[in-house]
Amino acid sequence: KAGVTQTPRYLIKTRGQQVTLSCSPISGHRSVSWYQQTPGQGLQFLFEYFSETQRNKGNFPGRFSGRQFSNSRSEMNVSTLELGDSALYLCASSLGGARDTGELFFGEGSRLTVL
Amino acid sequence: DAKTTQPPSMDCAEGRAANLPCNHSTISGNEYVYWYRQIHSQGPQYIIHGLKNNETNEMASLIITEDRKSSTLILPHATLRDTAVYYCIVRVLNTGGFKTIFGAGTRLFVKA
Numbered sequence: 725k726a727g728v729t730q731t732p733r734y735l736i737k738t739r740g741q742q743v744t745l746s747c748s749p750i751s752g753h754r755s756v757s758w759y760q761q762t763p764g765q766g767l768q769f770l771f772e773y774f775s776e777t778q779r780n781k782g783n784f785p786g787r788f789s790g791r792q793f794s795n796s797r798s799e800m801n802v803s804t805l806e807l808g809d810s811a812l813y814l815c816a817s818s819l820g821g822a823r824d825t826g827e828l829f830f831g832e833g834s835r836l837t838v839l
Numbered sequence: 840d841a842k843t844t845q846p847p848s849m850d851c852a853e854g855r856a857a858n859l860p861c862n863h864s865t866i867s868g869n870e871y872v873y874w875y876r877q878i879h880s881q882g883p884q885y886i887i888h889g890l891k892n893n894e895t896n897e898m899a900s901l902i903i904t905e906d907r908k909s910s911t912l913i914l915p916h917a918t919l920r921d922t923a924v925y926y927c928i929v930r931v932l933n934t935g936g937f938k939t940i941f942g943a944g945t946r947l948f949v950k951a
Binding site: 728755757759766767768769772774779780782814816824825826827828829830831832833 | 871873875881882883884885888926930932935936937938939940941942943944
């Protein structure tokens with residue numbers, strides 16, 4: 725079955741712009757979580773969604789937001805981009821709910837460069 | 840979620856066992872230990888997880904100490920393709936959501 729799909733894979737933006745990243749989870753997975761990876765800070769948890777509800781959020785400013793749709797696909801948005809937002813943004817899906825083993829399936833990521 | 844501590848890097852000879860330690864001294868009774876690895880420029884890949892018993896799958900073995908304050912991931916016969924960053928994380932498995940806190944991981948170099 726298809727893995728986690730993230731689009732776009734690469735993108736370049738300028739400071740002040742906004743960006744939307746998309747994540748399609750594995751079929752049947754209802755939980756989607758997002759991570760930011762930078763050389764300096766490593767992998768950092770952004771937020772987690774289940775059944776269109778954000779259940780947990782990491783320590784990121786309000787410029788970072790997300791949502792989940794009824795088909796479990798998720799998007800994250802970063803507004804008013806700053807140079808420090810340049811990073812690899814990773815999405816992971818899991819079953820969610822009572823059957824969840826906690827195993828996360830990651831996509832290949834969206835690499836954002838802010839100029 | 841509890842924090843984990845791992846050595847920043849390790850070397851291993853190809854064909855030998857790679858033993859990667861992880862300290863999670865503040866782990867709670869309901870937190871599981873998970874291991875992932877990340878090969879350069881790819882998304883992390885799940886390896887194995889456990890609560891208190893030792894676990895084994897086709898990729899690796901996980902040894903958790905009796906007090907659960909540390910664990911060791913064992914790659915029985917390391918190959919060059921096992922060169923990656925290995926992350927040990929702990930998290931609660933429940934229906935109320937989660938925060939996955941990754942540490943810096945261990946960069947494993949498998950040498951021919």
